[in-house]
Amino acid sequence: MPCLRSSDETPGPSVFRTRFPLQRTMTANTAAQPAAEIIDIEKDYYLGEVVVRALRGVSMAFPVGDFVAIMGASGSGKSTLLNILGGLDRPTRGTYRLAGQDVSELSDDELSDIRNRHIGFIFQSYNLIPQYTVLENIELPLQYRREQPTLTTEDRERCIALAERVGLGDRLEHRPFQLSGGQQQRVAIARALVNDPQIILADEPTGNLDSQTEMEIIALLQELNAEGRTILMVTHEPNVAEHAKRCVVLRDGRIVSAYDNVEQRLAKVAGV
Ligand SMILES: Nc1ncnc2c1ncn2[C@@H]1O[C@H](COP(=O)(O)OP(=O)(O)OP(=O)(O)O)[C@@H](O)[C@H]1O
Ligand SMILES: [Mg+2]
Numbered sequence: 001m002p003c004l005r006s007s008d009e010t011p012g013p014s015v016f017r018t019r020f021p022l023q024r025t026m027t028a029n030t031a032a033q034p035a036a037e038i039i040d041i042e043k044d045y046y047l048g049e050v051v052v053r054a055l056r057g058v059s060m061a062f063p064v065g066d067f068v069a070i071m072g073a074s075g076s077g078k079s080t081l082l083n084i085l086g087g088l089d090r091p092t093r094g095t096y097r098l099a100g101q102d103v104s105e106l107s108d109d110e111l112s113d114i115r116n117r118h119i120g121f122i123f124q125s126y127n128l129i130p131q132y133t134v135l136e137n138i139e140l141p142l143q144y145r146r147e148q149p150t151l152t153t154e155d156r157e158r159c160i161a162l163a164e165r166v167g168l169g170d171r172l173e174h175r176p177f178q179l180s181g182g183q184q185q186r187v188a189i190a191r192a193l194v195n196d197p198q199i200i201l202a203d204e205p206t207g208n209l210d211s212q213t214e215m216e217i218i219a220l221l222q223e224l225n226a227e228g229r230t231i232l233m234v235t236h237e238p239n240v241a242e243h244a245k246r247c248v249v250l251r252d253g254r255i256v257s258a259y260d261n262v263e264q265r266l267a268k269v270a271g272v
Pocket of ligand 1: 045072077081
């Protein structure tokens with residue numbers, strides 16, 4: 001059974017569908033400091049006279065080791081939320097704590113440092129540099145390190161190991177146009193791992209892939225989650241979302257519901 005119905009408005013059996021006591025669930029799950037936490041986040045975009053209220057008060061804590069699927073209709077605010085969580089954008093109002101630090105108190109340089117150290121990004125369209133090889137693409141984030149922008153032999157070896165880990169050890173000199181979509185996304189995943197981040201943010205990571213490749217990428221994300229990394233993944237696909245530990249649904253910039261996939265799977269096994 002997919003974890004989400006096409007409409008989040010249709011209530012299912014209570015065991016399958018939890019109308020959210022959001023903060024309480026978080027507190028119960030959070031043994032120590034969460035990997036990330038947002039409190040009453042709002043984001044307004046200004047287009048001339050018009051204000052677009054992309055996020056209208058979103059609160060949520062992401063415990064270390066969480067794997068959350070973020071769903072919702074087009075325009076509901078999913079990418080806006082992910083960009084704020086990734087420190088690519090700042091909220092208009094509200095608090096964001098990343099690794100215990102209030103992001104609003106950080107300068108742009110401090111924010112980009114903390115982002116480099118703690119967060120890896122994966123995008124739907126892979127965002128690889130077309131003229132770079134696989135290995136050069138994986139190495140790219142290391143060149144943004146302020147303390148050590150020059151690559152060491154160890155760095156190079158680590159990048160090769162990451163390429164091998166995602167099954168591309170024999171494609172190091174290929175360029176993105178010489179790779180399949182799934183292989184390009186694997187390069188993007190290796191690149192996201194290069195700074196050994198605690199949190200991986202993925203915006204529709206399987207959106208351009210066929211269903212078999214989609215499941216391979218999800219398996220890779222699950223592996224990273226099993227290592228203790230926190231994964232926050234936007235997806236439109238219920239069959240992708242159900243592989244996360246829980247799902248959150250946004251509508252018009254607000255969280256409208258959340259589902260615990262693990263609870264669902266247990267209920268399914270128990271025949272409820
Ligand atoms: N830079 C921007 N300037 C103005 N409005 C924006 C900007 N970025 C997003 N918006 C608006 O904010 C709202 C949320 O957009 P967002 O991209 O977060 O949606 P989404 O849920 O990711 O949608 P999709 O599923 O289509 O990717 C939309 O109404 C969008 O038009
Ligand atoms: Mg989006």
